[in-house]
Amino acid sequence: MATYIVGDIQGCYDELQQLLALANFDSNKDELWLAGDLVARGNQSLETLRFVKGLGDSAKVILGNHDLHLLAIWQGIHLAKSNDKLDVLLNAPDCDELLNWLRLQPLMLRHPEFDFVMVHAGISPQWTIKQAEQLALEVEAELHSSHFKTLLKNMYGNHPNNWSEAQQGDERLRFIINVFTRMRYCFLDGSLEFKNKLGPAETDSSIMKPWFELDSVDQSSPILFGHWAALLGKVNKQGIYGLDTGCVWGNSLTMLRWQDKKHFSFACTLLPIK
Template identity: 60%
Template sequence: MATYIIGDIHGCYDELQSLLTQAQFNQNTDELWFTGDLITRGPKSLETLRFIKGLGDTAKIVLGNHDLHLLSINEGIFPNHKKDNLTPIFEAPDCNTLLTWLRFQPLMRRHPAFKFALVHAGVYPRWSLKKAEKLAKEIEVQLQSENYKQLLIDMYGGAPCSWSNNLTGIKRMRFIINAFTRMRYCLPDGSLDFKNKLSPEQTNNANLTPWYEAITLKPNRSILFGHWASLMGKVNKSNIYGLDTGCVWGNSLTMLRWEDKKYFSVPSTIK
């Protein structure tokens, strides 16, 4: 049995299949863990959703910002833009089945044996993994409730950008969602900057610190994440792994086999 962790797919279904073939993935014995953002902008978002859902318990995913936005579009909160290539999902006979399945996915997963945490954007540096898991479940309860649409309406925006245990209501929910699905840089006071999408090498602002450089983990704990395509997987910490290598932007799709830390990669077919 092997455990594979795959970066943001964004509808790049053909590349996903090539990656699984390259690694000789066995659906009967192996597991696939996905960093979220399964859909949007790539050519085959519908096929990607159907395939991953069809894997059943073999697939373990977390929600990304684009996955949540897909749910919002489906509820009429935002328009469906042609550039996102999502229309086939909304026109599919199994649309409701697929999106209900998506809505019931978590923001964070922890592997029981390997002690790694899987998230889309990251773990807020001032949270322990235990606290992060508890806060993620607060969102999951709301997202899976009958009143989930209100959460989707209220989650947009960058405020508050700082965490406090005293936050309540939508301010609390919004910060938690933003930390798990949109975070890249932190400021010295612990607040989050959502504007800068560049890699640290491209950033000259000394006040901005990548979240993964600000967090402290126990030696036997690890975090795997996606979201930050401009990093191209370059994270200078031995127990934190960035897996989004920008397939939808014409770069590559990357997968890590956890047991031996071997990487697999296929070039994007998007030009």
């Protein structure tokens, strides 16, 4: 059995199928771990969700920011944008079934054998990995409850951007969600910076750094993440693996086979989005 971890698919279903074929993925014996953002921007979000849900226990999924935003659109909290290309999914006869399934997926997973952890954006330098696991469960409990719409409505915003164990209610849940699904850079004290989407080479490291470059990051387990297309998977820190290589932006979809650390990549077949 092989364990594969793939970065942000974002509706690039055809590329996903080509990538799985390239790696000889066998759903009867292999595992596919998906680092969030299954949907939006690509043309085939519906096909992607149907396929991943259909893998059953062979697929291990976490939620990304686009997945959470899709749930908010589904619940009437926000309107869909045309460039997210979600109309086919939202009008599908099995939309409610698919999105109720998506709603029940976690924010963070740990592999029971290899002990790596997978998140969408990252783990706060202000947390330990064990603390992050407990905080993820707090959000998941709300998202899995009958009042999940309240969480989706209140998750938007950039404040607070600094962690305090004393935080409660919406602010606490919003900060946790922002770490797991939106974080890229942190200021040197570990607080979150939301505006910068550039690569590290274009950023003043005396002001802010990629979250994984801060010395306080807990590396007691390997960390795998997606979300940050500008990195193109280049993370110069042992034990940290970036998997988003910007397929939907005209680059490629990338997958890591954990057992031998081999990377598989398949180039985008569509014109990049603008």
